[in-house]
Amino acid sequence: MKKTEKKTVTILIIDDKRANIFVLEKLLEKKERTFLTATSGKEGLTIALNKEIDLIILDVQMPGMDGFEVAQILKSNKQTKDIPIIFASAEKKEHASMVKGFDEGAIDYLFKPLDPEITKAKVAVLLQIQLQRKELLEKNISLEKAALLINNSADIIGVIDPMTLKFEEINQAFSSILGYPIEEAKGTAVTFFLHSEDRALIQNMVKQEKEKLSFETRVYCKDRTIKWLHWHVIVRTGKWFINARDITEIKQVEKITNYLATTVKQSNDAVYIHNSEGKIISWNEGAERIYGYKESEALKMKIWNIIPEYMLPETQQIFNQIIEGKKVEFQETKRVTKHGKIIDVLFSASVIIDSSDQQKSITITEKDVTQQKLADEKILQLNAHLQRNVTQLESINKELESFSYSVSHDLRAPLRALSGHSVILLEDYGDKFDDEAKRLLESIQGSVHKMNNLIDNLLRLSKLGRQEIIKSEIDVSKLVVNVVNEIKGSIPHNANINLNPLPPICADHSLLTQVWINLISNAIKYSSKKENSQVEVGCDKMESEIVYYVKDNGAGFDMKYADKLFGVFQRLHKATEFEGTGVGLAIVQRIVTKHGGRVWAEGKVDGGATFYFSLPF
16 A cells, blocks of 8 residues: 655744754654744744744744734734644743633643653644644635536536436536426436436436446426436446536537438429539439439539520629629529420529638529419419409499498488477377377387488498407406496396406407497397396417307307308397397407407307307417
8 A cells, every 4th residue: 555645844933042943943853844943023923924834833932022922913814823833931830821822822832841752742743633624624625616616517417326316416507407496406316307208218327337328318497398418427336427418409400400401402492512613513302303404414514504505604704703702692594404495593602612622612502483483474464453453442442432421321311201200290199199000100210210220230330341450458358347337237138147257358449349249238138038047258268369258048049050140131030039130240240350350159049159259369
């Protein structure tokens, strides 16, 4: 066994008598010991502050500055406070003097005349303690540095028990990379964090009983996203000392690179590379399809084989510019196929420089746009035709506006006359009419009222097509509560209305209000003949839309007529059973459709109905 090398120590002796210093040096002399001396307190302080000292032997009685004063200064200084001090005194062992010495920081006393064995023993013990203290301090500093490096490492560093696969220690990087608190990771098996397909891999690694292991796994983060880790494991004393690096970005780059390579190879566009002399050195499937040359044929050709002869000078000039660094994107040009057909292509090109020999080549992407150019001409014709249709539609809309005005004014005039005359007849000649005549006049007034409602609904429906949607964030629950209160104030009913929570939506407030008024009013109306009329309002939140519904336990309808529900004037019940104009649901559909949503209904005869509408969010 190799003997441990003894460390050199430095002893500072402070005494105003050189003879005392000489005696101590000879008494304590050893190969590994170095002595520094001072004959005054001031000189001793200077040496202690500028040298690395392991032990100070300090005379108590010195002129100018005694040993107690020197010790007090040494112990109050951060640099020298930990140096052990032995007082050397010619005084008797007086209790007060010794207490004062210990108060000033002395470790022990040496009394003159010196006992050689006791002196040697005390100095040896104190030097050993001092060396152990310094070694411990160095180890603590080393451990602190290691801990600092570990906890500030970007890689995950830790210790795993291979028997249980539980983390015993783990650094802060585990939390930074995966999001789990350190205390949550400690004591948890590594398999808990692994992707299910990778758990068997790490369990198989335990069985291999190797000193070094290296593997990759997918790991679930705290937010359930997945990251890739590359693990390095050193097996020591029955434990796994692990280093795991986040390689998620590397994996993503590899995936993208492989995808791009596959995409280029299988692209419908012609992607090929030629060198500065024009020799083709790469040719994909898209190039084979467009130009008709197989890869084996193309690699024996030069770029000039697919360029029309009259374009050679112009193309050569373009290629020279590309070699100098110019990038070309989507420039229209022409090419020649294997069968001599001239086609139109969109041409993109850039230069590639080989880092090993600085050789330049050009990568080219071309798409056959011959058919596209024909299609573009067709589109131009269709656009012209569409513009003519738009002009016609604008003319028709103007006619519709004129018709709406006519309906609003010209039809209402005779209705007002009918209503007014019937009222006058009842008021002025009512006493001369029998009951049947009075009933007929009241029927006329009722019909006039219905006609007015129908005109109002038709006008509202026609305006919806031209009305601009002004969207805002709407508290739908609050809106529906207001609608229910408004209906209750204008239409007395006994329906029990159950309102479920309704999430907010971005929509036109006035138009959405009209939708809820129409649907809830209908539900109340068609369930009014039930003894226990029930209406429920709720919703279901889907991936990209919210589906609202209004459900009742009323008359319902036959599902084979469901497609007629939202048509103008389409009614599935007789007017004598339930009043209405047959326009309300058409208005609902028009509003929801303008918002990009859908409307539908489900029902059963005498079994109630549910009306749904969806709005995107």
